[in-house]
Amino acid sequence: MRTCLVVDDSRVVRKVASRIVEALNFEPIEAADGLEALSVCRAAMPDAVLVDWTMPVMDGVEFVRLLRLEPGGTAPVVVFCTAETEPERIAQALDAGADEYIMKPFDGDIIASKFSEAGLI
Amino acid sequence: MTREDLDLLADIARERAGLNLTGAAASFAESRLATVARREGAPSVAALVDRLRAGREPALIAQVVEALADGDTAFFRDRALFERLRTEVIPALAERRPGGSIRIWSAGCSTGQEAYSLAMLAAEMGPLAGRATVSVVASDLNERALQKAKSGLYSHFEVQRGLPIRTLLAHFEKADDHWRISPALRQSVRWGRVNLMDDLSRFGPFDIILCRNVLGALHAAAAQQVLGGLESALCPDGWLVTGAAETVTAPAAFTGQDGLLQRNAAYERDAA
Numbered sequence: 001m002r003t004c005l006v007v008d009d010s011r012v013v014r015k016v017a018s019r020i021v022e023a024l025n026f027e028p029i030e031a032a033d034g035l036e037a038l039s040v041c042r043a044a045m046p047d048a049v050l051v052d053w054t055m056p057v058m059d060g061v062e063f064v065r066l067l068r069l070e071p072g073g074t075a076p077v078v079v080f081c082t083a084e085t086e087p088e089r090i091a092q093a094l095d096a097g098a099d100e101y102i103m104k105p106f107d108g109d110i111i112a113s114k115f116s117e118a119g120l121i
Numbered sequence: 122m123t124r125e126d127l128d129l130l131a132d133i134a135r136e137r138a139g140l141n142l143t144g145a146a147a148s149f150a151e152s153r154l155a156t157v158a159r160r161e162g163a164p165s166v167a168a169l170v171d172r173l174r175a176g177r178e179p180a181l182i183a184q185v186v187e188a189l190a191d192g193d194t195a196f197f198r199d200r201a202l203f204e205r206l207r208t209e210v211i212p213a214l215a216e217r218r219p220g221g222s223i224r225i226w227s228a229g230c231s232t233g234q235e236a237y238s239l240a241m242l243a244a245e246m247g248p249l250a251g252r253a254t255v256s257v258v259a260s261d262l263n264e265r266a267l268q269k270a271k272s273g274l275y276s277h278f279e280v281q282r283g284l285p286i287r288t289l290l291a292h293f294e295k296a297d298d299h300w301r302i303s304p305a306l307r308q309s310v311r312w313g314r315v316n317l318m319d320d321l322s323r324f325g326p327f328d329i330i331l332c333r334n335v336l337g338a339l340h341a342a343a344a345q346q347v348l349g350g351l352e353s354a355l356c357p358d359g360w361l362v363t364g365a366a367e368t369v370t371a372p373a374a375f376t377g378q379d380g381l382l383q384r385n386a387a388y389e390r391d392a393a
Contacts, residue, residue: 085277087295090286101286103277110281116200117285 001027002047002120007037007063008081009055017050017081020108024121034058038066045072048120050102050111053082053093061096068097077118081106122151126170130154130189133173137186138262139318139343153188160184187263192231192334196283197238199333199365205381206329207242210360212250214328217358219251226327228317228351229335230259233270233310234279239331240306241292258327260315271312273302318343321350330355331362333380336369348372352384359384 004026006017011032018028029046031037035058037051049067053060060080067073079100080093090101100114115121127142130150134140142150154166161181163169172178173185197203214223227236236259243255261267280289280300293300301307315324317335330351336344351361352372363369365380375382 085295085298087290090290094286094290102281105277106281107278110278113195113282114286117283 001025003027003029003044004048004050005029005031005037005040005046005076006050007031007034007055007060008050008052009033010052013052017111020111021048021050023108024112024115034060034063034066037063038070041067041070041073041076046076048115048118049076049078050081051078051098053080053084053089061093064093064096064098077115077120079111079114079118081111122166122170126167129170129174130185133182134186134189135340135343137182137318138190138316139339139347140186140189141338141340141343142189150189154185157181157184157188187265190262190338192229192261192266192338194231194234194334196234196280198235198283199380200283201379202362202365202381203238203242206239207246210329210381211243211246211255215249215251215253218253218328221251221253223249223253223255223329224325224327225255225257225329226325226331226354227257227259228315228330228332230261230266230270230312231263232266232275232279233259233273233312234275234283235259235331235333236270236310236312237273237292237302237306238283240309241288244292244306244309245288257310258313259310260313262314262316264314267312267314271307273307274299275302276300317347317350319350321347322353325354326356327354327359328356329360329362333362333364334367336363337367344369355384357384 004021006014006028008014009032014030021028029040031040033055051060064078078098079102080098081102083104085103093101100118102110102114127147131142134142151166154169158166158169172181211223225239230236236257239257276299292303292306332351336347355361361375361382363380371382374385376385377383
């Protein structure tokens with residue numbers, strides 16, 4: 001089964017997102033910040049990453065920038081999932097290496113739509 | 122809702138718009154009419170239906186029919202279809218219409234996502250063979266849906282269904298907690314209120330007509346009437362697009378699959 005790393009400092013958001021990606025036939029893995037997510041990726045690259053922007057220790061943009069420099073780090077499809085909705089911020093996330101972008105609040109339809117646009121399903 | 126109320130609504134929906142208000146469609150009727158009841162100051166859907174039964178308010182009847190005909194839509198709905206339009210259908214038409222215009226009609230456009238998707242597709246295709254251009258016309262029966270379409274203003278939820286993020290950034294600007302399509306694209310689409318049960322031969326001719334997820338909501342006879350009308354508004358070598366999952370008995374002159382049907386001019390010559 002393909003894996004999806006869900007990175008968010010909110011346990012509730014991680015649970016909700018995990019349930020949604022599970023329904024899309026991904027095995028969810030959870031991380032609470034960018035640094036923890038990076039160490040998960042170094043152990044085994046996931047197929048997809050759903051990542052929040054604002055988190056303690058390491059934020060989503062820094063995590064994605066570093067992920068893309070890792071061996072095999074260009075492979076995962078990275079989808080931001082954040083409350084940041086300004087066009088400049090979205091462009092910044094894409095520049096860091098994100099493939100798609102979800103503006104919170106989200107639902108299962110939106111994640112499915114974005115995964116589909118990113119070629120995951 | 123009582124059986125009698127639902128029967129009355131079904132009669133009105135069939136007479137005014139050919140709509141088939143049975144099965145799943147009936148379950149949507151009450152929630153859609155609740156919105157109309159609130160707007161019209163009716164204390165309940167039953168009270169609203171009583172006013173319809175009295176038959177003295179044509180404007181109210183029109184509003185109810187509009188609400189019942191309200192369609193679900195999304196940007197680039199059925200991406201495979203838009204890919205075929207981009208790679209096959211529009212380039213082929215451009216070669217046959219050097220210097221001319223490829224006219225596309227989004228028939229039953231609801232809140233405009235399909236029409237704007239076509240406009241974005243055309244903008245992103247760049248110059249076509251023979252300098253052909255693409256023009257998009259969009260129509261719906263529902264005046265409120267048309268007003269929203271014309272505004273080009275969509276919520277976070279709407280722009281995240283079917284619209285890749287780079288396309289959103291390229292063609293929309295942020296407007297408070299909504300997104301507004303660029304003025305150039307908004308002005309590039311022409312909008313009109315059209316009942317597809319009316320005579321459609323006065324429109325067109327169009328090169329491509331999209332009428333998706335409309336025919337399936339109609340009574341069989343009404344669907345055939347609409348199909349005939351759309352055919353009369355289509356170029357001899359034009360394309361008709363229905364919903365990929367819709368069961369539609371297309372006129373014999375059409376060939377194709379997955380809802381993308383080409384009118385075959387040779388067939389009609391032979392038949393004549």
